[in-house]
Amino acid sequence: MTAYRPRYAGSVTRYVFVESPDMTPSDLAIRAYEISQGVMIKETCFGLQVTGKEDDVDRIVGSLRALDPAHIFVKDRGFPPGDPRRCRANLGGARPGYFGHEFEMGLIRNISRGLEAIPGRSPDELPHPPTPSKEPRLDAARLKKIIESQES
Amino acid sequence: MSKVRIAQLSCGPEYSGVQKEIDEAAAAVDAEIFFPDLKLADIRHSFDEFGLEVRSPDLKLAIARAKALVEGRVEADAVFIATCFRCAEAAIVRNELRRYIHEHSRLPVVSYSFTERTTAGTLLTRMEALTTIARRRALLAREVQQGLTMGVDSGSSTTKAVVMRDNEIIGTGWLPTTAVLQSADDAVAQALSAAGVNRDDLQAIGTTGYGRFLVGEHLKADLIQEELTVNSKGAVFLADTQRGPSTVIDIGGMDNKAISVQDGIPGTFTMGGICAGASGRFLEMTSKRLGVDITELGPLAMKGLSRNVPMNSYCIVFGTQSLVNALAAGSSPEDVAAAACHSVAEQVFEQQLQEVDIKDPVIMVGGTSLIQGLVRAMGDLLQTEIVVPHHSQYIGAVGSALLASGFIKGE
Amino acid sequence: MAKVFLYPTTSLILSDLVARFGHKPLSAALQIRERIQTAGLESPPLQITPEEPKKGLRWAAVEVPSGVRGRMSLYGPMIDEAEAAIIINNADYSFGCMGCARTNELIKYLVRKRGIPVLDLEYPQNEEEGVEFVAAIKRFLDTLVGGPQ
Numbered sequence: 001m002t003a004y005r006p007r008y009a010g011s012v013t014r015y016v017f018v019e020s021p022d023m024t025p026s027d028l029a030i031r032a033y034e035i036s037q038g039v040m041i042k043e044t045c046f047g048l049q050v051t052g053k054e055d056d057v058d059r060i061v062g063s064l065r066a067l068d069p070a071h072i073f074v075k076d077r078g079f080p081p082g083d084p085r086r087c088r089a090n091l092g093g094a095r096p097g098y099f100g101h102e103f104e105m106g107l108i109r110n111i112s113r114g115l116e117a118i119p120g121r122s123p124d125e126l127p128h129p130p131t132p133s134k135e136p137r138l139d140a141a142r143l144k145k146i147i148e149s150q151e152s
Numbered sequence: 153m154s155k156v157r158i159a160q161l162s163c164g165p166e167y168s169g170v171q172k173e174i175d176e177a178a179a180a181v182d183a184e185i186f187f188p189d190l191k192l193a194d195i196r197h198s199f200d201e202f203g204l205e206v207r208s209p210d211l212k213l214a215i216a217r218a219k220a221l222v223e224g225r226v227e228a229d230a231v232f233i234a235t236c237f238r239c240a241e242a243a244i245v246r247n248e249l250r251r252y253i254h255e256h257s258r259l260p261v262v263s264y265s266f267t268e269r270t271t272a273g274t275l276l277t278r279m280e281a282l283t284t285i286a287r288r289r290a291l292l293a294r295e296v297q298q299g300l301t302m303g304v305d306s307g308s309s310t311t312k313a314v315v316m317r318d319n320e321i322i323g324t325g326w327l328p329t330t331a332v333l334q335s336a337d338d339a340v341a342q343a344l345s346a347a348g349v350n351r352d353d354l355q356a357i358g359t360t361g362y363g364r365f366l367v368g369e370h371l372k373a374d375l376i377q378e379e380l381t382v383n384s385k386g387a388v389f390l391a392d393t394q395r396g397p398s399t400v401i402d403i404g405g406m407d408n409k410a411i412s413v414q415d416g417i418p419g420t421f422t423m424g425g426i427c428a429g430a431s432g433r434f435l436e437m438t439s440k441r442l443g444v445d446i447t448e449l450g451p452l453a454m455k456g457l458s459r460n461v462p463m464n465s466y467c468i469v470f471g472t473q474s475l476v477n478a479l480a481a482g483s484s485p486e487d488v489a490a491a492a493c494h495s496v497a498e499q500v501f502e503q504q505l506q507e508v509d510i511k512d513p514v515i516m517v518g519g520t521s522l523i524q525g526l527v528r529a530m531g532d533l534l535q536t537e538i539v540v541p542h543h544s545q546y547i548g549a550v551g552s553a554l555l556a557s558g559f560i561k562g563e
Numbered sequence: 564m565a566k567v568f569l570y571p572t573t574s575l576i577l578s579d580l581v582a583r584f585g586h587k588p589l590s591a592a593l594q595i596r597e598r599i600q601t602a603g604l605e606s607p608p609l610q611i612t613p614e615e616p617k618k619g620l621r622w623a624a625v626e627v628p629s630g631v632r633g634r635m636s637l638y639g640p641m642i643d644e645a646e647a648a649i650i651i652n653n654a655d656y657s658f659g660c661m662g663c664a665r666t667n668e669l670i671k672y673l674v675r676k677r678g679i680p681v682l683d684l685e686y687p688q689n690e691e692e693g694v695e696f697v698a699a700i701k702r703f704l705d706t707l708v709g710g711p712q
Contacts (some may be wrong), residue, residue, distance in 0.1 A: 001604050001605070002603055002604070002605040002696065003602070003603075003604065003605065004603050004605040004606070004610065005602055006599060006600045006601065006602055007627065008600070009600045009602075010599075010600070012596070013596075015575070015654065017575060017673065023687075028625025029202025033659075039593055050629055050635040068629060071577040073575055073576070074579050074583075075575040075578040075579060075590065075592065076575075076578065076588075076590055076593060076596070077592050077595040077596075077598055078591070078592040078593070078594070078595025078598075079596075080599075080601055080608075081597075085607045085609075086608060086610035088189070089185045091186060091650035092157075092159075092187050092188065092189060092192075092681070093186065093187035093188050093189030093190065093217075093226075094187075094189060095187075095608075096210065096213065096658035096659030096660075097573055097658065097659045097660065098664055099190075099192050099195065099213070099573075099656060099658050100573050100574070100657045100659070101575060102191070102192040102660070103192055103657070104575050104576050105575075106192070107693075108575075108576065108686060109688055109690070109693075110687040110688070110689060110690050110692060110693025110696070111576055111580070111687070111693050111696065111697060112661045112693070113690040113693040113694060114687070114690075114694045114695075114696055114698065115597070116699055117694045118694065118697055118701060120696055126694075126698040126701075126702065127691075127694060127695040127698055128695070128698075128699070142662075162630065163630060163662060163663060164629065164630025164631075164633070164663065166608060166609050166611060166618055166629070166633075166659075167609070167611055167615070167616075167627035167630045167633035167634045167663075168611075168613070168630050168632075168633045169606050169611050169612045169613035169614070169615055169616065169629075169633060170613065170629075171606075171607065171608060171609075172605070172607055173608050175607070194654065195656070196656070198659075206662035206664070207655075208662060208663050208664040209655065209656055209657055209658045209661065209662045209663075210658055210659070210662030210663060210665075211662075212656075213658050213662070235630075236628030236629050236630040236631070237628060237629070237650075238626060238627070238628045239628040239630070239631075241664065241665070241667070242628075266629070267616075268613040268615075268616040268617065268632075268633070269613065312651040322667050398630070446593070
C-alpha cells in the first residue's frame with residue numbers, strides 16, 4: 001500500500017465551456033490568460049479549466065461568463081488539470097465523463113436559446129415544464145373494439 | 153521488449169476500489185491497461201448494432217469498445233473484461249463480449265467478476281497468461297519437443313517433474329508439495345533418476361504452477377510460465393490434438409482452469425472457483441472420510457450411482473455435511489463417492505464451463521483426471537466422451553519441458 | 564441558497580443552471596474532489612478505496628455488487644444533504660459516475676423517498692424545448708428557500 005499525497009490540496013477546478021457563434025474555445029482561453037493573474041488556466045476540447053483558490057477561480061469564471069452569458073457554461077471538476085489518472089494520453093482513451101460532456105455539448109444550443117429567450121418574456125408567458133414522456137396506454141375497451149372491427 | 157497492451161472493457165472497478173489492483177497485475181507482467189478510444193457517435197452506433205439492450209451506460213461503452221477492437225478500429229494485444237460480481241446485467245454482457253471477441257478475432261480474452269476484495273495477486277496469473285499469448289505466439293506454436301529438457305510444475309497440492317528427450321517422456325517425479333523448494337528438488341531427483349540422466353545433461357528447464365517463480369529461480373530455469381498456457385500446450389501435445397479447437401479442463405487442488413484452445417493456444421479461459429467444494433480438495437476429504445486412498449476413490453465411484461445421494465458442494469462445509477449425513481443414513485460408500493464426483497463436476501460445470509466455449513475434444517488433465525468417477529461425471533454433464541491423455545497428471549511439467557526446448561541454444 | 568441534487572450528477576447543464584440561478588449544485592465532482600484532495604492510501608484513479616463499497620452498505624446490502632455500493636458511498640451523503648433535486652429522466656449516455664443502471668435506479672428512488680421538491684425533466688431536443696427546459700428549472704429554483712423570489 002502506497003501513501004497518497006494530494007497535489008493542489010485546497011484548490012478548486014472548474015470547467016468553463018463555450019459553444020457560441022461569436023467565440024471559440026481559444027478566444028475564451030486568450031481572455032482567460034489576460035485576467036488569470038497567476039491562476040492556472042488549461043485549454044480543453046470544449047473550453048478551459050481554471051484551477052486555484054476558490055475566490056480567484058470564481059472571479060475569473062464570473063468575468064468570462066459575462067463575455068457571452070448564454071453561451072458559456074460552468075461546472076466543477078474533481079481532478080486538477082492534466083492529472084495523469086484522468087488524462088487521455090495515459091488511459092489510451094477518453095475518461096468516461098468525457099462522453100457525458102460530448103453528449104450535453106451536442107444539445108447545449110437549446111439551453112442557450114432558453115437563456116436568451118427567458119429574460120425577454122414575462123413569467124406568465126414562460127412555457128410550462130415539459131413533463132417526461134409517458135407511453136400513452138390504449139384503453140382496453142377501445143382495443144376490444146379494434147379487435148372486433150378487424151374480425152368482422 | 154515493448155509492453156503488451158491490454159484493452160480493458162469494464163463496469164465498476166473504479167468504484168469498487170480495484171482498478172489499481174488491475175493496473176498493478178498488468179504492470180507486474182510488463183503489460184499496460186488501456187481504454188479503447190471512441191466517440192460518442194461510435195458508442196451509440198455500435199451499441200445499437202450489437203443489439204444487446206442493456207441499460208447501464210458503462211456496459212454500453214464496453215460493448216462499443218469490444219466492437220472497435222474486433223473491427224480493428226483500435227489495436228490491442230489482449231482483452232480483459234471485468235465487471236462486478238453478482239451483477240446479472242454485467243454477467244450477460246461479460247459472457248457475450250467474451251464470446252463475441254473470441255469468435256471474431258484472434259485476441260486472447262479473459263473475463264473476471266471482481267468484488268472490493270479482489271487483489272492484484274488474484275489477477276496476476278490471468279494477466280500473465282494474456283501477455284504470454286500475446287508475446288510468445290511463436291513459442292506456443294511449438295509442437296515437438298527436442299533435445300533433453302525438463303519441466304517442473306510446482307502446484308498447490310503436488311509437485312511434478314518430467315524429463316523429455318526427442319519428443320518422448322523418459323522420466324517422471326511426483327510428490328505432495330510441502331516446502332516448495334525441497335519438494336521441487338525431490339521431484340527433480342526422482343525424474344532424473346528415472347530417466348537415467350544427470351542434471352548437467354539437461355539442455356533447458358521450464359517451470360510452471362504456483363511456485364514457478366521461486367522454483368524457476370532456484371533451478372535457473374530458461375522458461376518460467378504460468379500454467380494456463382503451459383497446461384493447454386501439454387494437454388494438446390499429450391492428447392495429440394495440436395491443431396484445431398479443443399477444451400482443456402484442469403480441476404486442481406486449489407482452483408480450476410477451463411480453457412478454450414485453438415491450435416494449442418488459449419483463446420479464452422477462466423480460473424478459480426468460489427469454494428474448495430468445487431476442487432480436488434473436496435475429493436481428498438471425501439476419500440479420507442470414506443477411509444480409502446484418493447487413488448481408490450475413482451474406481452469406487454464408478455460402482456456407485458450419484459443420484460442416490462443428494463450432495464451439493466457449492467460450499468465445502470455444506471458438502472462435507474451432506475457427505476456425513478449420507479453415510480449416517482446408510483448410503484453405500486460407492487454411491488457417496490459417485491455423488492462427491494458428480495458434485496465437484498457440477499460445480500465446475502456451473503461456475504466455470506459457462507465462461508468458455510466447449511468444443512470437442514474435451515481434455516481433462518491434472519491429478520484429478522485420474523479419478524475415473526469425476527471424468528465420467530463431467531462427461532455426463534457435457535454429453536461428450538472426455539479425453540484423458542497418458543501422463544495427464546504431469547500436464548504442466550510436460551508442457552514446460554516441451555516449451556523449454558525452444559530455449560535450447562542454437563534453436 | 565438551497566442544495567440541489569442533480570441527476571445525472573455529472574451534468575454540466577444542470578450544474579451550470581443551478582449555480583447560475585443562485586443555488587448550490589451537488590455534483591459528483593465535489594465528492595471526487597474531496598477524495599482526490601485527501602491524503603490516505605493510494606487508489607487511482609478516483610481515490611476510491613475498497614473501503615468505500617463497505618461504506619456503501621449503509622445504502623445497499625452486501626449482496627449488491629461492489630460497484631453499486633462504491634458509487635452509493637459518493638451519492639448517498641449527497642442525497643441525505645439535498646434540499647431539492649432535478650432529475651433528467653432520459654440521461655441514457657452518462658458514463659463513469661452514472662455508468663451503472665442499478666445505482667441510478669437506487670439514486671432516483673432514494674431522492675424521491677426523501678420527500679424533497681423534485682423537478683422531473685427530459686433533455687431538450689429542440690430550441691423551443693430548450694426554452695421550456697430552462698424556464699422550468701428557473702421556476703422550480705425560484706420557489707426554493709433562499710432562492711431569488
